[in-house]
Structures are given as C-alpha cells and as structure tokens.
Amino acid sequence: MYELAEKLDRNLMNSQDVDSRRWNELLDQLDTLELTDKFLKRLESIPIYAESPLPNSEIRRTGQASFEALILAMRTDDDDPGYLRERDAIALEVGVSRARAQVPVEALMTAIRLDFSIIWQAIAEIAEPGDAQLIVQRTARVWEVVDGYAGATESIYVEELARVQAETAGLRQSHLATLFSGRNLTPAALEGISVVLGHRPDTEFVVAVALWEHIPSLRLILANFHEATGVVTFATADALVVFYPLDASPGSNFHKLTVRLGNLNCGLLAEGCTLEHVPHSADVATILAELLVDGEQGAMTWARGWARMARREMSKVGAPGIEEVDRALSTCAAAEQRRLREAVQSYMRTGSIARSADELYCHRNTLMNRLKRFAQLTGVDPTIPVQAARLVVGWS
Numbered sequence: 146m147y148e149l150a151e152k153l154d155r156n157l158m159n160s161q162d163v164d165s166r167r168w169n170e171l172l173d174q175l176d177t178l179e180l181t182d183k184f185l186k187r188l189e190s191i192p193i194y195a196e197s198p199l200p201n202s203e204i205r206r207t208g209q210a211s212f213e214a215l216i217l218a219m220r221t222d223d224d225d226p227g228y229l230r231e232r233d234a235i236a237l238e239v240g241v242s243r244a245r246a247q248v249p250v251e252a253l254m255t256a257i258r259l260d261f262s263i264i265w266q267a268i269a270e271i272a273e274p275g276d277a278q279l280i281v282q283r284t285a286r287v288w289e290v291v292d293g294y295a296g297a298t299e300s301i302y303v304e305e306l307a308r309v310q311a312e313t314a315g316l317r318q319s320h321l322a323t324l325f326s327g328r329n330l331t332p333a334a335l336e337g338i339s340v341v342l343g344h345r346p347d348t349e350f351v352v353a354v355a356l357w358e359h360i361p362s363l364r365l366i367l368a369n370f371h372e373a374t375g376v377v378t379f380a381t382a383d384a385l386v387v388f389y390p391l392d393a394s395p396g397s398n399f400h401k402l403t404v405r406l407g408n409l410n411c412g413l414l415a416e417g418c419t420l421e422h423v424p425h426s427a428d429v430a431t432i433l434a435e436l437l438v439d440g441e442q443g444a445m446t447w448a449r450g451w452a453r454m455a456r457r458e459m460s461k462v463g464a465p466g467i468e469e470v471d472r473a474l475s476t477c478a479a480a481e482q483r484r485l486r487e488a489v490q491s492y493m494r495t496g497s498i499a500r501s502a503d504e505l506y507c508h509r510n511t512l513m514n515r516l517k518r519f520a521q522l523t524g525v526d527p528t529i530p531v532q533a534a535r536l537v538v539g540w541s
Contacts, residue, residue, distance in 0.1 A: 177212040218290040240301030261291040321379045349417035350388040354430035360385045386427045391417035413444035452541030467539030473523040488515035489527045
C-alpha cells in the first residue's frame with residue numbers, strides 16, 4: 146500500500162514537471178516585441194490614452210518591459226521576490242508617468258488589462274491540441290499576475306496623482322494670492338496666471354462671493370457641478386470667492402451654475418469681467434453679500450443691490466437721506482401714507498402709469514393724483530428721474 150502511494154506521488158510529480166516544462170516552452174515562444182506591437186495597436190481603441198502627451202516610444206518601452214515582467218512571473222506558481230522587484234519597478238515607472246501625463250485611471254487600468262487578452266491570445270495561437278488542459282490549469286495564474294501588476298500600478302498612480310494635485314493646488318493658490326494682492330500686475334503676469342488657472346487671457350468671468358455661514362452651501366453647489374475644472378475658488382478669512390467663465394447660452398453648464406448661484410445667499414456679479422478686474426469684482430460682490438438681511442433669499446446682484454450700496458456709501462460720509470420725506474409723510478393718516486408709498490414704489494418699479502394702475506387696481510387718474518400729492522407733501526417728484534433716484538436709494 147505504501148509503495149503504491151509512493152508511486153502515485155512520483156507519477157504526479159513527474160506529470161507536474163512535464164506540465165511545467167511544457168508551460169515554460171510555450172512562454173519561451175512568446176515574442177515581447179510582437180506582443181508590444183499588438184498592444185500599441187489595441188491601445189488605439191482607447192482615445193483618451195492615445196491622445197495623452199506620452200511619446201509613443203515611451204509607451205512602447207514600458208509596454209515591452211511590462212510583458213517581460215509578466216512572463217517572468219507566469220513561470221512560477223507563487224510571487225517570487227525577484228519577480229515582485231521587476232513588477233514593482235515597472236509599475237512605478239508606469240504609474241508615475243501616466244499620472245503626470247494626466248491619463249485617466251480608468252483608461253490606464255483598461256490598457257493594463259489588455260495585457261491579459263494579448264498574452265492569452267498569443268499562447269493560444271502557439272499551443273497544440275494536447276496543451277488544452279495545461280492552458281486551462283494556468284488561466285488563473287495568468288490573470289493573477291496581470292491583476293497583481295494592475296493593482297500595484299494603480300496604487301502608485303493614485304499616490305503620484307495626489308502629489309501632482311497638491312503641487313498644482315499650491316501653484317494655483319500662489320498665483321491667486323498674487324492676483325488678489327492688490328498690486329498692479331503686468332499683462333505678462335496676468336497671462337501667466339491665466340495659463341496656470343487653465344483659461345485664456347481674454348476670458349470673461351462671473352464672480353460670486355459667499356460669507357460665513359453660506360460658504361458650506363456654496364461648496365456643496367460646486368461639489369455637485371460637473372465642470373468644476375473651469376471653476377476657480379479663493380478662500381479668505383471670512384469669505385469664499387468663486388469665479389468661472391461667463392457663458393450666457395441657455396442650457397450650458399456654466400449658465401446652469403449661475404442660475405443655481407442665483408438661489409444662494411451670496412453676492413453675484415454675472416455681467417462678466419476680465420481676469421485683471423476679478424479682484425475688484427470680488428470686492429463689490431463681497432459688499433453685495435453684506436447687504437443681505439435676515440430673511441432674504443437669493444443672490445444679491447448688482448441690479449438688486451446697487452441702490453442699497455449707494456445708500457450705505459452715502460451714510461458713511463454723512464450725506465442726507467430721505468428723513469425729511471418720511472417726516473412729511475408722517476403728517477398724513479396711516480392709510481394715506483400706505484397708498485402714497487405703494488403708488489410711488491410701484492411707479493418707480495414699472496415706469497408706467499398704466500401698468501402701475503393695473504397693479505394697484507385703481508384708475509390712472511387716481512394713480513397720477515397720488516403721485517402729485519406725494520410731490521406736494523415731500524418736495525420730491527417721483528416722475529422726475531433725478532428726484533426719483535433719491536427715493537430708489539433711500540427706500541432700498
């Protein structure tokens with residue numbers, strides 16, 4: 146019985162030795178140059194990868210080195226330390242170079258896993274009918290080797306990409322600090338900042354500023370915006386400045402972003418300004434954001450906030466407001482005060498006697514009489530623009 150078992154073991158070992166020799170014979174017939182040519186041909190089906198700035202010679206060199214390392218590993222059933230060194234060396238080269246070339250990780254993984262199908266097809270072409278069982282037995286090992294290489298490369302790629310992004314972010318923030326420094330920048334300096342930010346020098350921007358408790362809401366909007374590569378942010382001690390290309394085309398991504406920001410409590414200048422004027426626009430947007438009062442919703446735009454800003458600046462220098470107008474109105478009964486204010490505010494908003502009369506459900510003559518009565522009481526005629534401007538600012 147013992148002798149029978151020993152004989153079976155010897156037969157099994159002999160069979161494994163035969164399989165191992167035959168497997169190595171098949172691997173010896175693989176031509177890495179030929180495999181690399183097939184790989185480069187197949188790579189053309191991955192446009193993003195093919196359009197990367199990597200030179201074809203670099204892709205060929207690392208591709209051939211990858212095949213050599215993979216074939217070396219396929220000769221054993223375990224991850225030999227020598228193979229792991231070879232694998233990690235080429236994984237390091239591929240991972241770092243592809244991250245620096247901004248090849249998307251999905252495209253990189255697709256390219257690496259092409260190795261499996263190319264190697265397997267090459268083995269199948271040189272194998273003989275009697276090799277069928279051997280090939281089936283080795284399938285898992287071939288996939289294990291390729292998958293291990295892919296995992297190692299992906300890990301290195303992710304680490305390198307994080308370094309690239311940190312370097313880019315640091316460079317961007319340095320240039321943004323220069324832009325917002327208050328210095329007069331030369332055209333060359335502005336062009337350099339444009340390049341780093343990824344925009345043309347003549348690009349016009351929308352500028353938005355959120356303050357304090359509204360900053361998280363602004364960041365959430367940006368996090369859900371799919372064209373974030375065109376959006377630039379600059380954080381200060383108490384505000385978040387955002388600017389991005391002006392695009393008034395309905396349905397465009399940047400137009401949709403402007404619409405979304407219009408519903409956020411922030412200062413928003415959507416008229417467009419060049420990079421040189423972004424800091425000044427940010428200052429204006431900051432003041433607009435400060436003009437929002439509790440309970441108000443939506444962005445404070447220039448159209449909505451210019452009068453409030455004018456009132457604020459006039460108040461700073463002690464310019465007279467409309468206190469005398471309020472005092473004059475206070476001599477009337479409360480009901481008449483309300484009607485006169487409604488008439489004047491509606492007319493200043495519409496600029497039309499007919500539309501305001503419709504809005505207030507009164508006759509045109511009634512509305513005109515109320516405007517005349519207001520002018521007699523206060524000395525300010527709302528039908529004369531230069532006088533009405535005083536009311537627009539004072540009541541803003």
